């Protein structure tokens with residue numbers, strides 16, 4: 001069974017059809033990437049899946065459950081985590097604190113139990129910390145563990161955002177342009193992290209990315225979209241060679 005099924009998804013903003021009848025499935029354990037020119041609707045598809053936007057039509061099924069009507073926090077609890085194109089972390093908190101916040105959807109203690117700091121709360125705190133420490137080790141962030149986000153280099157903040165997403169123990173991770181703003185070397189490292197997430201953690205990855213070297217290296221399948229509509233699906237090489245995709249990119253270059 002597919003982990004994610006996106007069926008005929010649509011949304012408009014004013015008169016603009018940002019997403020117009022997009023369907024695809026993401027299989028367990030694969031890296032599935034959305035590509036397309038600027039304004040094609042890729043981030044909007046992410047916002048629909050993570051339930052920040054309400055679709056005007058279509059259905060989203062995750063792990064066999066229709067999540068189309070669910071609020072965003074419920075979706076996180078079901079096992080979908082995401083990163084954002086513009087990093088969204090708490091700048092004046094440490095890496096560790098940001099990752100513990102990432103555990104929020106896994107908290108199962110009540111407010112009065114936390115107020116009294118009951119043994120159940122202490123046990124659960126220990127478990128959260130253990131898991132977060134594992135994520136820190138996995139993404140090689142030990143040197144930055146207690147540092148404030150605001151003082152970290154951009155490339156490290158991108159990795160911390162992934163760490164925050166991993167701290168919620170997702171089944172599916174949505175990466176919105178993980179290589180944007182990174183150097184060639186940092187992009188190389190990002191490719192390793194994505195491969196490790198897939199191979200070592202068995203995670204399923206849905207990614208939006210412009211850097212075709214990264215896309216080609218890590219993606220099992222690629223879907224190209226343009227003006228909100230699906231254009232071509234296949235391997236990175238197949239999609240890049242598709243005349244409709246070439247035309248869509250040339251069209252945006254000609255008008256930009």
Ligand SMILES: Nc1ncnc2c1ncn2[C@@H]1O[C@H](COP(=O)(O)OP(=O)(O)OP(=O)(O)O)[C@@H](O)[C@H]1O
Nearest residue numbers: 013016017018036037038039040041042043044045
């Ligand atoms: N909240 C919003 N309100 C109004 N219009 C929006 C909103 N979000 C997206 N759009 C519009 O929807 C279209 C698709 O935008 P989207 O950000 O999804 O594209 P994208 O493929 O992610 O682009 P990029 O690669 O530049 O990030 C654009 O025309 C954009 O202006």
